[in-house]
Amino acid sequence: MKKITDFFWFCSGAHITTLKNHPTEHNKYVGIGATIFFTALFACLSGGYAMYFVFSGSTAAGFFAIFFGLIWGLAIFNMDRYIVASIKKTGSTNHQVLQALPRILLAIMIGIVISRPLELKIFDKEIRQKLKTSYLNGQRSKIDTLNKAFTNKYNLELAKSLDLKTEKDSLEKDINRSRYILNQEVFGDKTNQTSGVTGYGTYAKQKEAVVTQKQQRLEQVRSELSQIEKIINTRKEIEGLNSTKLFNEKQLDSLSNIAGFADRNYALGQLSFNPDGTRDVDTYLAISFISFLFILLECLPVFVKLMSDRGPYDVALQHTEEVAVYKSEKEKEHLFSVTDNVHDTRNQEESEKGKILVKRKVKKDLEES
Template identity: 65%
Template structure:
């Protein structure tokens, strides 16, 4: 327990040597340190999970996720520890809030960032269903677009095929009627279209000739229709319309499994809307409350420090800080005096040296002139 306590003291950014002297403050800083530690832990898990989806499918995805998660968690831990420890309890409440306001704004952003990947994991099942539905709708739209383009591009050929199909159907019906009338003429059935004479006579031969012409035309139309079908089929293959089809259940599962962070994030946002475009309040509140929870959790270290009353540790650490500043200034003054003294000494030495040089030069000049 002593090791755990000291660890959380370290997390809180407290000066352990000073804090040990005030047992009444121990639990408070254990709580602050634990809050900072678990905030960094959740940030590490969230960052690692987000990075795992960024590199999903890569053999190094797990390694990248662990590395980034550790770096992200350490960065959040260091920032929380520094800002919480830098809040001066000697100031007024307003001054403390001003000191903490950048941290609170930053905490809101960090809370949103670290909560989003965890929200993706919590709503994983619903996100997969939304992605499957989106992929299926996208495939339908793609097929509709290709068909529309195909119909517009080959409108004349499709119109000709339709005309040939209608003519074929009409010829088949006429051939059936003509064959029936021929049979009636041969067997002597009296109708408006037959003579009623039994046998293969003149009228029967005429009907046989008409039937043969229609059958010949049907063969021609059928051949043309087959050629047109073959041409349009090749065009479908060329345009890619024959290869595209709707996804089956297995393909949709595979697509949702390999979906990237961006697609999953979009699907999470779409969960808050119904199919008719109205807001799904229940899902919206569920997702929002998770985000608010992490924002609050991220702000807790600062709130705990702000809400806690000024204790003996705060007074002591402020005095230690003032004493350190005082001694630092004294050391600075002493160093400046020593520097000035050394400078003056060197200056005096330089002046004496210059005097000696000038005197020697004067003596030399005097002797030289006297000799001349």
């Protein structure tokens, strides 16, 4: 327990030597340190999970997730520790609030960043379903766009193909009807289109010639239709229209499994809306409450430090800092004093040397004269 207590004291950013002399403050700083530690732990998990999807599909995805998760967790831990340790209890309440306001804003930003990847994991099933729907709609839209572009580009060929199909269907119906009438003529059935004479006579031969003529035209239409359809299919193959098809369930599962962080983040945002575009209040509140929870967790150490009364540890820490500042100022004064004495000694020595040089020069001048 002593090792755990010392560790949480370290996490809180407290001056451990001073804190040990004030037992009434021990539990408070254990709580602050534990909050900072678990916030960093959540940040580690969040960063690792986000990085796992960034490198999804790579054999090194697990390594990068662990490495980046540790780096991100340590960065958040160091930042939280500094934020809490930098709040002093020496000023008034308003002064402390103003001092902590930038740190609270920073804590809110960190809480938002931490919460997002964990929200992606919590709503993983819903996100996968939303991704499947999104991918399917995207593929359907892509196919519609390709079809529209192909229709505009090959409008003449498509129109000719449609006319040939219409003529082919009409000829097939007409030939069937003409053959039926020919059979009636041969078997002697009396109608308004047959003579009623049994046998293969003049009227039957005339009707057979009409059927033959229509059959020849049908073969010609079929040949032309086959050629134009071959051209159209070749163009579809070149334009990629034949190879672009709707995804099946297996393909959708595969795409949702390898979806990147940006796609999953977009899908999470879309969960808050119904298909008709209206806001889904229940889902929106659920996602928002998770974000608020992590923001509160991130801001909690700062709030605890602000709400706590000024204790004996804070007084002792202030005294320790004042003593350290006083000693530092005295050392500076002593250093400046020693430096001044050295400068004075050097100036005096240089003055004496100058006088000796002047005397020597005067004596030399007198001897020469």
